[in-house]
């Protein structure tokens with residue numbers, strides 16, 4: 342008997358359930374259609390900004406190019422600018438700008454508040470780091486205790502350690518002389534930059550330059566944090582799953598395990614160690630970033646190990662990848678353009694007699710050609726390639742420019758995101774003619790003086806209150822390291838099976854990626 346009643350009951354329940362689900366899906370579709378219609382209607386506050394209708398209506402184009410094709414939306418945005426002008430609407434709630442003269446409005450300083458868009462922050466696995474903070478005010482309170490570590494005077498105190506690391510890097514590279522096996526020089530540079538920032542952060546460095554060879558390094562953990570950036574942007578719930586991941590880390594595919602291990606295990610362990618050192622009264626000659634954060638007047642909640650672990654991953658990730666890729670780009674161009682290398686070598690020899698004892702950063706900074714090579718390397722390595730947007734929360738932004746020889750004016754209402762991308766700005770042919778060529782001369786005038794208006798057109802470190810925190814450290818590392826490499830190592834270095842394609846920007850992973858990610862392979866003779 343029971344089975345006679347059970348069958349119709351199950352069938353009814355499942356029909357009802359299916360109907361409910363279909364009903365909900367239907368309501369969702371109708372809602373989305375109305376939302377898309379509103380987005381393209383004249384009632385939407387961004388209706389005056391030009392751009393493709395589909396991108397204004399929905400996030401589908403961004404999803405397709407960034408998630409399905411992986412990191413390709415910047416290339417589409419570049420094409421949109423060619424069709425629609427200096428301001429384009431790239432999704433229902435975001436505008437993109439290609440005109441550098443508007444950058445100081447977008448990335449403002451002073452009391453002008455700039456949130457980061459939630460859609461952008463969703464992509465960051467480091468949601469509790471200053472870098473991953475939406476609110477202007479909360480970001481300010483998180484950035485302030487870190488910022489003092491990156492002032493020029495603090496970097497000057499750190500400089501003796503950078504000198505030691507530069508020499509260690511050069512000697513280790515030279516010790517590979519005669520070894521015919523090619524390796525990716527970016528790995529070596531990454532070990533150098535990681536050792537510098539990790540030592541500064543925790544008191545003792547990762548010691549990657551002391552190990553045999555160039556593996557492990559912090560490139561893979563950084564890539565593991567960045568790889569899911571676009572998926573997280575659209576499905577932020579997946580980030581929460583990573584929180585549970587530490588219990589299953591041994592059973593995951595290696596790239597996901599690396600992500601979980603870095604964020605959930607390695608970085609919290611480092612932060613806990615910094616706290617234990619502090620509690621045990623262990624101090625270092627120079628204050629370290631994380632001991633100081635733990636002692637600072639940050640809210641107690643902001644000193645939680647997981648929050649500080651996010652901050653540590655942000656600082657170490659940001660301090661490793663960008664600088665090492667910039668050095669690789671410079672190395673490639675110096676190796677393929679002997680006339681540039683000869684000119685730079687001659688200039689360096691005017692202030693350096695013994696390359697194992699480099700002069701101070703301030704002395705190297707006064708060398709115009711060295712500065713020009715570094716600027717050009719930063720321009721063509723881009724720093725961050727994905728667009729980075731800001732939301733003016735308390736004022737409308739008014740853009741006045743020109744398109745097709747006619748004046749244009751647009752209002753970006755407060756509360757809406759507007760951003761720029763180095764991969765687009767750095768190829769503005771009006772400022773950087775023949776923009777794909779590596780030409781340090783473009784940064785100097787006929788009197789060998791820096792061309793300030795060209796420098797103002799750079800976006801490598803971003804700008805404003807949320808721009809790069811580590812710029813002084815990066816510049817100090819770049820000046821010292823390039824000087825040491827040019828005089829000690831590059832004369833013995835040979836490129837192996839590496840072409841322009843191995844440097845050329847192909848797509849985004851927040852940072853710029855090349856088509857095959859093969860690196861810059863070299864041997865040392």
Ligand code: HEM
Nearest residue numbers: 471472659660663664724725729801802803809810811815
């Ligand atoms: C060539 C070297 C570097 C380049 C091109 C670069 C570029 C950038 C850019 C473009 C941003 C802004 C990202 C955004 O708008 O979302 C940024 C932020 C940041 N950078 Fe760098 N960076 C470099 C080196 C460093 C170094 C050595 C550090 C050392 C700690 C560092 C730490 C940071 C931090 C902490 C932020 C987040 C700042 C905030 O949100 O307040 N960077 N960097």
